[in-house]
Amino acid sequence: QQPVQSPQAVILREGEDAVINCSSSKALYSVHWYRQKHGEAPVFLMILLKGGEQKGHDKISASFNEKKQQSSLYLTASQLSYSGTYFCGTESKDRGSTLGRLYFGRGTQLTVWP
Amino acid sequence: DAGVTQSPTHLIKTRGQHVTLRCSPISGHKSVSWYQQVLGQGPQFIFQYYEKEERGRGNFPDRFSARQFPNYSSELNVNALLLGDSALYLCASSLSGGAEETQYFGPGTRLLVL
Numbered sequence: 498q499q500p501v502q503s504p505q506a507v508i509l510r511e512g513e514d515a516v517i518n519c520s521s522s523k524a525l526y527s528v529h530w531y532r533q534k535h536g537e538a539p540v541f542l543m544i545l546l547k548g549g550e551q552k553g554h555d556k557i558s559a560s561f562n563e564k565k566q567q568s569s570l571y572l573t574a575s576q577l578s579y580s581g582t583y584f585c586g587t588e589s590k591d592r593g594s595t596l597g598r599l600y601f602g603r604g605t606q607l608t609v610w611p
Numbered sequence: 612d613a614g615v616t617q618s619p620t621h622l623i624k625t626r627g628q629h630v631t632l633r634c635s636p637i638s639g640h641k642s643v644s645w646y647q648q649v650l651g652q653g654p655q656f657i658f659q660y661y662e663k664e665e666r667g668r669g670n671f672p673d674r675f676s677a678r679q680f681p682n683y684s685s686e687l688n689v690n691a692l693l694l695g696d697s698a699l700y701l702c703a704s705s706l707s708g709g710a711e712e713t714q715y716f717g718p719g720t721r722l723l724v725l
Contacts, residue, residue: 499653526710538701538716539654546711584653588710598644598667599714601653 498523500587502602509575509609517570517605519585528561528568529586529599532579539584542570572607580609613638615704615717623723624692632687632720636704642666643685644714645677646701654701660685661708689722697724 500521507515519528527546531539543554545561545568556573568587572579586599616635624630636643642661646654656669660679679685683704689696699721703714 529714531716538718541713541715544711544713586653586714598656598659598669599646599654600656601646603651604653 498587498589498600500585500600500602502583502585502605504605505603506606507608509607511577511609511611512574513609515572515575515607517572517583517585517607518567519569519587519602520565520567521587521589521600523566523587523589525561525563525566525568525587525589527588528559529588530559530568530570531584531586532581533584533604534581542583575607575609577609577611580607582606615702615715617700617702617717617720619720620718621721621723623725625725626692626694628692628724629688629690630692630722632689632700632702632722633684634687634702634704634717635684636702637715640704640706640715641683642705642708642712643679643683644703644705644708645685645687646703646716647671648699648701648719650698657687659708666708692724694724697722 530542533539559570561568582604644659645657648654658677659667663679674690677687699719701719702717705712
């Protein structure tokens with residue numbers, strides 16, 4: 498049930514763009530994106546609920562293709578503060594006992610250099 | 612407003628001992644979920660509680676147990692500790708634990724088993 502994230506790691510210069518992908522073998526109900534800095538708790542970025550939904554938050558946006566069971570996180574004009582590990586958490590379409598249970602990928606480590 | 616709080620922040624135990632971790636959700640949130648995060652991995656779901664009832668359980672042995680109190684705070688108990696239980700234990704709260712709701716993570720308890 499664990500989603501697969503790619504790439505495993507990304508190194509960027511400030512101002513460059515990046516895309517992080519998340520795919521699942523199960524039908525998805527929602528995708529949750531988090532960023533975690535070393536030694537800290539994951540911080541919520543955004544949640545996507547419907548097929549084809551896109552959301553934006555400052556220069557970070559995401560899309561969710563329900564049909565393909567995939568989500569992508571887009572980081573535009575990256576800043577130093579974007580460095581950290583990005584996780585996607587997925588909720589499958591099998592409701593009931595899976596309600597509110599997130600399955601997380603192994604993360605994508607993003608490093609932004611000045 | 613206070614976020615999710617967890618105690619203690621760090622803990623060192625020896626194999627075979629028992630540990631209790633505590634979590635207070637965001638005010639107004641009635642659902643608490645517990646996750647285990649091993650170094651280099653994404654968080655893994657352990658339990659979800661809503662209104663003091665267990666709603667879901669991940670693939671963890673019976674040595675792991677939890678409960679939720681009338682004030683919605685929660686405890687995670689782990690018996691007969693093993694070296695492999697060393698991890699960051701994260702608590703996340705949400706309004707009612709719905710699949711479409713954001714889960715907000717606490718700072719975590721870092722457990723080291725020697």
